Amino acid sequence: MSGGMALLTIFVLAVFVGFEVVSKVSTTLHTPLMSGANAIHGVILVGAIIVAGHADDTYVLALALVAVVLATVNMVGGFVVTDRMLEMFRRPRARPAPGDAERPA
Amino acid sequence: MTPAWAQVAYLVAAACFIVALKGLSSPRTARVGNLVGAAGAALAVVVVLLAGDIDNVGWILGAIGVGMVAGVPVARRVQMTSMPQLVALFNGVGGGAAAIVAAIELTDPGPQLLSGGGPESGGLPLAAAIVTLVIGAVSFSGSLVTFAKLQELMTTRPVLINGGPVIFAALIAATVAVGVAVGLANGTGAGPIWGVLGLVVLSLALGVLFVLPVGGADVPIVISLLNAFTGIAVAAGGYVLDNTLLLVAGTLVGASGTILTRAMAAAMGRSLANILFGAFRGGSTAGSTAESDRPVRSSGPEDVAIVLGYAQKVIIVPGYGLAVAQAQHVVHELAQLLAKRGVDVSYAIHPVAGRMPGHMNVLLAEANVPYEQLLEMESVNGQFPRTDVALVVGANDVVNPAARTTPGSPIYGMPILDVDHAKSVVFLKRSMRPGFAGIENELLYDARTSLVFGDAKDSLTKIVSALKSV
Numbered sequence: 001m002s003g004g005m006a007l008l009t010i011f012v013l014a015v016f017v018g019f020e021v022v023s024k025v026s027t028t029l030h031t032p033l034m035s036g037a038n039a040i041h042g043v044i045l046v047g048a049i050i051v052a053g054h055a056d057d058t059y060v061l062a063l064a065l066v067a068v069v070l071a072t073v074n075m076v077g078g079f080v081v082t083d084r085m086l087e088m089f090r091r092p093r094a095r096p097a098p099g100d101a102e103r104p105a
Numbered sequence: 106m107t108p109a110w111a112q113v114a115y116l117v118a119a120a121c122f123i124v125a126l127k128g129l130s131s132p133r134t135a136r137v138g139n140l141v142g143a144a145g146a147a148l149a150v151v152v153v154l155l156a157g158d159i160d161n162v163g164w165i166l167g168a169i170g171v172g173m174v175a176g177v178p179v180a181r182r183v184q185m186t187s188m189p190q191l192v193a194l195f196n197g198v199g200g201g202a203a204a205i206v207a208a209i210e211l212t213d214p215g216p217q218l219l220s221g222g223g224p225e226s227g228g229l230p231l232a233a234a235i236v237t238l239v240i241g242a243v244s245f246s247g248s249l250v251t252f253a254k255l256q257e258l259m260t261t262r263p264v265l266i267n268g269g270p271v272i273f274a275a276l277i278a279a280t281v282a283v284g285v286a287v288g289l290a291n292g293t294g295a296g297p298i299w300g301v302l303g304l305v306v307l308s309l310a311l312g313v314l315f316v317l318p319v320g321g322a323d324v325p326i327v328i329s330l331l332n333a334f335t336g337i338a339v340a341a342g343g344y345v346l347d348n349t350l351l352l353v354a355g356t357l358v359g360a361s362g363t364i365l366t367r368a369m370a371a372a373m374g375r376s377l378a379n380i381l382f383g384a385f386r387g388g389s390t391a392g393s394t395a396e397s398d399r400p401v402r403s404s405g406p407e408d409v410a411i412v413l414g415y416a417q418k419v420i421i422v423p424g425y426g427l428a429v430a431q432a433q434h435v436v437h438e439l440a441q442l443l444a445k446r447g448v449d450v451s452y453a454i455h456p457v458a459g460r461m462p463g464h465m466n467v468l469l470a471e472a473n474v475p476y477e478q479l480l481e482m483e484s485v486n487g488q489f490p491r492t493d494v495a496l497v498v499g500a501n502d503v504v505n506p507a508a509r510t511t512p513g514s515p516i517y518g519m520p521i522l523d524v525d526h527a528k529s530v531v532f533l534k535r536s537m538r539p540g541f542a543g544i545e546n547e548l549l550y551d552a553r554t555s556l557v558f559g560d561a562k563d564s565l566t567k568i569v570s571a572l573k574s575v
Contacts, residue, residue: 007344049165
């Protein structure tokens with residue numbers, strides 16, 4: 001299969017997977033899901049690294065490095081912020097009074 | 106050519122992203138899912154550095170370091186209240202990165218573009234590069250405007266420009282024309298740098314004009330849509346660079362983002378087209394936006410404590426004001442105190458309360474409010490007629506009966522929490538300022554309504570201490 005056709009096939013299949021995996025999400029998780037998906041498209045960092053790694057010209061390299069910085073902010077920041085949100089959903093459901101959570105057992 | 110082991114590693118990373126999205130759809134698996142996604146992303150970065158035939162590694166690692174120093178502390182410290190802005194900002198920089206990658210590929214085509222751009226591919230990689238550039242830039246400027254709106258650096262009302270729709274259409278036409286010109290010029294080998302710059306400027310303008318007319322209450326949906334846009338840009342970028350991981354990850358985000366956007370629009374009872382272009386068509390100015398000086402019944406914390414303490418059933422309706430005041434802990438304390446007195450207490454969560462769908466769930470989860478007390482709109486609305494007191498903490502638009510009664514109001518048709526069916530309503534508000542959508546709420550002037558002015562946390566703290574002595 002030619003490269004272009006293979007990529008197109010992958011694209012179409014990924015569309016269906018994308019639709020399928022979030023089809024039954026509850027409104028409770030809309031924010032973390034949005035934020036998590038946001039972090040995933042930070043993988044453009046890989047593209048930015050490829051471009052920066054093949055830059056011969058100083059200007060091109062400088063521009064590509066800007067893309068690397070932006071993509072890193074997107075990816076790393078996105079995953080950290082999503083984790084912080086989700087941390088709150090996992091706390092025990094017993095109901096300690098505010099402030100009790102920090103007290104050692 | 107990417108070595109086979111690297112291709113396999115990319116496949117593993119892509120699978121991690123699918124697991125991450127799947128995990129994020131359920132509260133029990135969400136955190137693990139997110140970590141799996143992060144692991145996949147880290148794997149992908151290591152693989153490209155080792156296998157991508159990469160020069161300038163020192164510079165690249167330095168740039169990654171700069172990005173982490175810029176991104177991580179903000180992500181760790183941001184208040185839960187400011188989450189929507191931050192997501193918008195992160196989304197924007199991702200779109201910007203995609204646009205830069207595409208711009209470089211267009212002006213200085215690397216081996217990837219050439220290898221994928223043989224005659225049999227019919228110029229598709231070239232077209233994909235132009236798409237990446239345009240969508241990435243639209244997402245970048247659109248997200249920055251969204252950020253400015255949420256951060257209240259600019260007005261949260263729809264900004265309408267005379268002839269807006271005409272300018273918007275003309276911009277789209279110009280973008281398409283320049284895009285085609287760049288594509289053709291690139292095919293003949295002419296340096297298209299001015300064309301690319303022109304395309305960048307046009308796309309940035311398009312992004313700004315796209316978001317400006319969207320009203321404050323609809324901004325969360327726009328974030329979600331721009332998120333999907335960046336996903337599509339990244340996918341197209343994967344096509345350009347002949348990189349399957351970018352293609353899969355971008356497509357996943359694009360597709361899931363589209364579904365999520367539609368789900369949110371459905372929660373607000375509006376079509377996506379109406380949200381995006383409703384303000385363009387005008388007619389969304391009905392309902393007074395100025396503060397009026399009609400009398401309201403203002404009440405003290407002690408009175409409210411008595412009303413709450415002797416009620417049988419209380420429903421708490423949290424909104425953005427609760428988030429601003431960081432009042433989630435004290436509201437939980439109040440709820441526990443009432444429960445101890447035998448009052449039936451629950452929370453009514455509107456799907457778009459706050460500045461982002463699910464915003465209130467995140468905050469109340471932070472305060473350890475038990476899951477079972479958080480009721481969604483469909484299940485709680487039938488309970489309001491049996492409710493003695495609806496305590497509205499910093500919410501406005503999501504309880505505004507104008508959504509049912511006033512055709513022509515910007516929020517008309519949005520499903521709301523029917524607090525006006527409760528026997529009495531207590532609003533905790535900072536001021537008489539209209540809500541984020543800028544529409545006045547008739548319920549504030551109702552005879553059964555009383556208002557406690559002030560910061561939500563202060564008011565709640567006073568109510569709690571008054572309740573202890575009732």
